[in-house]
Amino acid sequence: MNEHTDQDIIRRVLAGEQKAYAELVDRHKDKAMTLAARMLKNHHDAEEALQDAFIRAFKALPSFEWKSSFSTWFYRIVFNVCSTILSKKGNVSFSSIDDERDNYHSIEIPASDAEPDIEFEQKEFSAVIRQEIEKMEEGYSAILTMFFLQEMSYDEIVSVTGLPLGTVKNRLFRARAQLRRAVLRHFPQERFLEKT
């Protein structure tokens, strides 16, 4: 295994091997695109924003802070580019801090008297989740994406978004609650029981 780390590639780029930047682009483009698309809700705008973010990141590479990972640093750029686009469009959902919690635990859990049905329609389930993410506010879907897709920790999300830790946790909690409600509207809960 001779896998280069992101930081190895950055060193090569800074040493003058600019073509090596293509490796970084290839590594991060799809996940970053997902983040941009979920924030901007428009594939074309997301593509342009991502292109802008990659060019900005390249120009800013000399000021890269080696203590953080490239992905966290880069997602911060993507997040800022998308936030700027949204604020220009008049959407300011990122700047508002809403600590009001959903009454998650009061949601009634359906009884599972029936025999557990382990198999469920993955496509339908996926479609429900996708639709709900599309409907979700940008500030929530972005954090949901960072947490699940980018597998970022709370601290990393705080670093990327600049939001307080409590807000990040709250938004993730609410985003999941929204998904959960949507899923329960379509599927009986007992279908999810794992094989143990």
Next chain:
Amino acid sequence: MEYVDGTLDPSRAFHIELMVKQLPQLQNEIAMLKAMGETVKGIQHPVPMNFTRRIMDEILPHKESLWFRFIKNSSNVFAMVIVLSLIGTVLISSTSSTHSTSDYFITLINSFSPTYNEVYAQLSSSIQQFAQPVNSAVKTPSGKILMVGLIIFSLYVIIDEVISKRMMMRK
């Protein structure tokens, strides 16, 4: 949630696990949350195929020479052909005069090699035959105006193209 995400400390996670084993409803809930997380992870928005190349084209300095990029553009080639044709017509039209430019070239080429002289003479006569109507048209006042107009237009296209290429490079 921390239990579902696997971020809970092991001792607390162990206690919750004992509880979960006794409560089928909780098992359902956890299974659903995990399925949701996996699905969110699986829904991605891929970028177009040529995305990386587009980025690199924007980033990397253009290595093609100015001349090569100029030739690549067909409008430039067209403009260049017009300019060269007009210059050629002017040169050929002046062959009838005593001290013409083409005579000077013939003398010059002749001094290098007689073979070049023969080739040039043949080429010149065929071009003269072809250019005869153009030549006579250019000698009329309207023809002269048209010729000057074409030269100015061609030069404009060339200069505009070179300037816009340079602007793009700086950008």
